[in-house]
Amino acid sequence: MKAAVLKACPRAQLIDIDHSVPAFDVSLASFLLWAGTRDFAPGTVHLAVVDPRVGGERRPIAVEAGGCFYVGPDNGLLTTVVGHRRDLAAVSLARPKAASPTFEGRDVFAPAAGALAAGALLADLGKPVTDLVVLPDLGPSVVWVDGFGNLVTNLEPPIARIRVNGVEVRLGVRTFAEASAGKPFWYVGSLGLVEIGVREDRADRVLGAKRGMPVSAR
Amino acid sequence: MKAAVLKACPRAQLIDIDHSVPAFDVSLASFLLWAGTRDFAPGTVHLAVVDPRVGGERRPIAVEAGGCFYVGPDNGLLTTVVGHRRDLAAVSLARPKAASPTFEGRDVFAPAAGALAAGALLADLGKPVTDLVVLPDLGPSVVWVDGFGNLVTNLEPPIARIRVNGVEVRLGVRTFAEASAGKPFWYVGSLGLVEIGVREDRADRVLGAKRGMPVSAR
Amino acid sequence: MKAAVLKACPRAQLIDIDHSVPAFDVSLASFLLWAGTRDFAPGTVHLAVVDPRVGGERRPIAVEAGGCFYVGPDNGLLTTVVGHRRDLAAVSLARPKAASPTFEGRDVFAPAAGALAAGALLADLGKPVTDLVVLPDLGPSVVWVDGFGNLVTNLEPPIARIRVNGVEVRLGVRTFAEASAGKPFWYVGSLGLVEIGVREDRADRVLGAKRGMPVSAR
Numbered sequence: 001m002k003a004a005v006l007k008a009c010p011r012a013q014l015i016d017i018d019h020s021v022p023a024f025d026v027s028l029a030s031f032l033l034w035a036g037t038r039d040f041a042p043g044t045v046h047l048a049v050v051d052p053r054v055g056g057e058r059r060p061i062a063v064e065a066g067g068c069f070y071v072g073p074d075n076g077l078l079t080t081v082v083g084h085r086r087d088l089a090a091v092s093l094a095r096p097k098a099a100s101p102t103f104e105g106r107d108v109f110a111p112a113a114g115a116l117a118a119g120a121l122l123a124d125l126g127k128p129v130t131d132l133v134v135l136p137d138l139g140p141s142v143v144w145v146d147g148f149g150n151l152v153t154n155l156e157p158p159i160a161r162i163r164v165n166g167v168e169v170r171l172g173v174r175t176f177a178e179a180s181a182g183k184p185f186w187y188v189g190s191l192g193l194v195e196i197g198v199r200e201d202r203a204d205r206v207l208g209a210k211r212g213m214p215v216s217a218r
Numbered sequence: 219m220k221a222a223v224l225k226a227c228p229r230a231q232l233i234d235i236d237h238s239v240p241a242f243d244v245s246l247a248s249f250l251l252w253a254g255t256r257d258f259a260p261g262t263v264h265l266a267v268v269d270p271r272v273g274g275e276r277r278p279i280a281v282e283a284g285g286c287f288y289v290g291p292d293n294g295l296l297t298t299v300v301g302h303r304r305d306l307a308a309v310s311l312a313r314p315k316a317a318s319p320t321f322e323g324r325d326v327f328a329p330a331a332g333a334l335a336a337g338a339l340l341a342d343l344g345k346p347v348t349d350l351v352v353l354p355d356l357g358p359s360v361v362w363v364d365g366f367g368n369l370v371t372n373l374e375p376p377i378a379r380i381r382v383n384g385v386e387v388r389l390g391v392r393t394f395a396e397a398s399a400g401k402p403f404w405y406v407g408s409l410g411l412v413e414i415g416v417r418e419d420r421a422d423r424v425l426g427a428k429r430g431m432p433v434s435a436r
Numbered sequence: 437m438k439a440a441v442l443k444a445c446p447r448a449q450l451i452d453i454d455h456s457v458p459a460f461d462v463s464l465a466s467f468l469l470w471a472g473t474r475d476f477a478p479g480t481v482h483l484a485v486v487d488p489r490v491g492g493e494r495r496p497i498a499v500e501a502g503g504c505f506y507v508g509p510d511n512g513l514l515t516t517v518v519g520h521r522r523d524l525a526a527v528s529l530a531r532p533k534a535a536s537p538t539f540e541g542r543d544v545f546a547p548a549a550g551a552l553a554a555g556a557l558l559a560d561l562g563k564p565v566t567d568l569v570v571l572p573d574l575g576p577s578v579v580w581v582d583g584f585g586n587l588v589t590n591l592e593p594p595i596a597r598i599r600v601n602g603v604e605v606r607l608g609v610r611t612f613a614e615a616s617a618g619k620p621f622w623y624v625g626s627l628g629l630v631e632i633g634v635r636e637d638r639a640d641r642v643l644g645a646k647r648g649m650p651v652s653a654r
Contacts, residue, residue: 002233003257010259014233015438015450023366039439039542041446051366101393103408106257148459148487175537190539220451221475228477232451241584269584319611321626324475 001110005047008114017046026052026076027135028211031143031154033070034080035191042067047113049105050077060093060108061129064122071113073104076135083134091126142213149202151209155194159217162186162194165209169196182206219328223265226332235264244270244294245353246429249361249372251288252298253409260285265331267323268295278311278326279347282340289331291322294353301352309344360431367420369427373412377435380404380412383427387414400424437546441483444550453482462488462512463571464647467579467590469506470516471627478503483549485541486513496529496544497565500558507549509540512571519570527562578649585638587645591630595653598622598630601645605632618642 005012017036021029029050037046049072052058058073065085070078071093082088099107112125142164144152151164161170171185179185181200184207189195194217198206223230235254239247247268255264267290270276276291283303288296289311300306317325330343360382362370369382379388389403397403399418402425407413412435416424441448453472457465465486473482485508488494494509501521506514507529518524535543548561578600580588587600597606607621615621617636620643625631630653634642 002235003255003259006233007257007259013450014231015442016234016452017438037439039443041439041443100408102405102413106408187538190536190542195538220453221473221477224451225475225477231449234452318626320623320631324626 001047001049001105004106004110005114005117008111009118012114012117021050024051026050027079028144030077030079030081030135033077035144037068037070037081038191040068045069045071045113045116047109048072048077049109050075052076058133059129060095060104060112061090061132062093062112062116062122062125063088063090063132065089069113069116069122071109071116073109074129074133076133078132079135082132089122090129090132091122092129093126138212138214140215140217142209142211142215145204145209145211149198149204150189151196151203151207151215152189152191153194153196153215153217155215155217156192157188157194159186159194162196162215162217164196164215165207165213167207219265219267219323222324222328223332223335226329227336230332230335239268242269244268245297246362248295248297248299248353251295253362255286255288255299256409258286263287263289263331263334265327266290266295267327268293270294276351277347278313278322278330279308279350280311280330280334280340280343281306281308281350283307287331287334287340289327289334291327292347292351294351296350297353300350307340308347308350309340310347311344356430356432358433358435360427360429360433363422363427363429367416367422368407369414369421369425370407370409371412371414371433371435373433373435374410375406375412377404377412380414380433380435382414382433383425383431385425437483437485437541440542440546441550441553444547445554448550448553457486460487462486463515464580466513466515466517466571469513471580473504473506473517474627476504481505481507481549481552483545484508484513485545486511488512494569495565496531496540496548497526497568498529498548498552498558498561499524499526499568501525505549505552505558507545507552509545510565510569512569514568515571518568525558526565526568527558528565529562574648574650576651576653578645578647578651581640581645581647585634585640586625587632587639587643587651588625588627589630589632589651589653591651591653592628593624593630595622595630598632598651598653600632600651601643601649603643 002014018032033048052075058075061074063070063078065088070081093108093112095108140155142151143154161168169184169186173179173185173187176199179199184198186194186196197203220232236250251266270293276293279292281288283306288299311326311330313326358373360369361372379386387402387404391397391403391405394417397417402416404412404414415421438450454468469484488511494511497510499506501524506517529544529548531544576591578587579590597604605620605622609615609621609623612635615635620634622630622632632639
């Protein structure tokens with residue numbers, strides 16, 4: 001895929017963001033795609049692929065949102081990005097005749113991403129579409145357990161307290177240093193979302209919590 | 219190694235391809251080196267190192283093939299690249315006096331790769347050689363189990379059916395969507411080679427198959 | 437963090453060195469930061485973050501040493517770099533008002549690294565400091581077990597023999613090829629430090645040795 005991007009845009013600067021999303025986890029990929037790309041400058045092209053497990057052809061798409069481009073399968077991967085942005089345009093990518101039927105990353109997505117990086121207009125790449133696939137909204141929940149075991153929710157502050165897996169977390173702090181070891185607390189993380197942590201321990205383990213679990217806050 | 223490449227060619231664009239090959243697995247590395255570099259533009263320099271486990275000094279080499287360059291140890295790592303290309307030139311790299319005797323990656327391979335990226339001619343880097351080490355040809359076999367458990371073979375189409383680990387796979391499909399869940403099938407993968415997959419499952423698990431297993435096809 | 441670096445220096449060339457240091461292991465990170473950055477050209481900016489587990493605010497710092505820059509938390513992460521270099525200047529980084537209190541990597545370190553890459557002077561980034569946090573010197577010990585199980589010590593040659601975990605290693609070799617399989621030996625590794633290896637096996641397993649174990653040499 002990197003070779004195919006460079007073929008279309010030899011001066012492209014390739015930046016690896018994340019290769020750790022488990023296969024088939026479109027929901028997590030959607031969140032991390034938003035989280036990992038939100039700070040890049042206008043004009044940046046984001047290329048993401050995650051297999052939705054069940055075969056079936058997914059429409060390849062390119063989206064322009066907030067001045068940046070996203071290229072990938074129309075399988076819900078762009079749900080979080082689309083949900084956070086209003087100024088949206090999307091096209092269905094033309095599939096080259098010689099494209100591999102089993103791996104569109106190299107033959108469809110990467111050439112499109114390269115073309116956009118080289119200055120192509122979104123409209124040059126395919127026909128406009130508006131009916132993007134969007135994952136079902138699961139409501140307030142744990143959307144990511146980060147590498148330290150912190151529970152990242154999709155709730156924005158202000159809140160007073162938050163409940164997860166039957167435990168009510170009342171203590172809210174600004175930094176981990178304000179908490180005492182072993183006691184769960186909530187805080188506003190670097191994404192601007194409410195997170196739950198435990199100092200010197202993993203919140204997921206302490207609270208028996210997993211990604212996808214509902215949360216409720218007041 | 220990256221620092222050493224940049225020392226020789228400050229404007230080099232460094233691209234990570236793969237850091238997942240298990241130590242000592244020269245055979246797998248040889249296949250993935252071919253698979254991961256075949257789409258890069260002429261002039262690209264590919265730097266690869268894999269330790270062959272058994273000590274012993276390996277001749278450091280640089281090869282020009284198909285307009286691209288390959289730099290690494292002459293331990294069979296270039297077998298698949300060499301086997302797929304005819305227009306080949308190779309040199310034995312001079313070993314700088316101060317080079318570390320235990321890690322040639324930094325002191326021999328990376329400077330040579332950087333020099334080539336900066337425009338040096340292959341002939342500038344050492345004496346021509348023709349007797350490259352080539353791994354034994356194991357015949358038709360599973361050469362890679364990809365991250366999804368698909369069995370990638372070294373067979374090219376057309377075939378009618380393929381047998382692996384005592385199971386004959388008769389169903390051939392164009393895309394995973396054409397198959398029904400749980401039933402093995404063969405298809406032509408993105409490398410142009412015959413692969414065996416199982417929809418919504420791992421073919422390696424379903425078929426009890428591993429890399430290196432022989433296959434036979436009709 | 438990569439986005440924040442590019443925001444401050446759009447032409448920066450981003451190079452990933454290592455994402456494998458376990459969370460909280462400042463001591464290992466300090467060694468690998470030195471080992472992984474020592475060969476880069478003057479002017480290179482090195483950005484490193486590792487969480488020291490215990491909360492508490494760490495002073496964000498930038499250091500100029502040997503013509504290169506290091507940006508990160510003042511939690512001991514720079515111990516090995518500082519210990520190997522004399523020509524040192526350091527500043528305490530100003531913390532932007534809008535910075536996330538829980539993740540300084542994106543809002544403090546990365547912008548500072550980008551600014552330095554774009555040509556800012558160290559003195560532009562904050563007030564000079566001289567009392568950098570330094571990890572306690574553990575004396576001669578195993579400072580890293582590399583991916584092959586070799587024991588990298590902080591001892592420089594010459595030595596005649598070395599003892600670790602109750603075993604005296606007398607055999608010294610120049611390359612692995614000189615040793616016989618299964619028998620521990622010492623050698624001078626690519627970092628210029630004494631290492632202990634076992635041909636065709638892992639020295640850590642053969643010797644029951646771990647990182648942090650003391651060694652003694654004669």
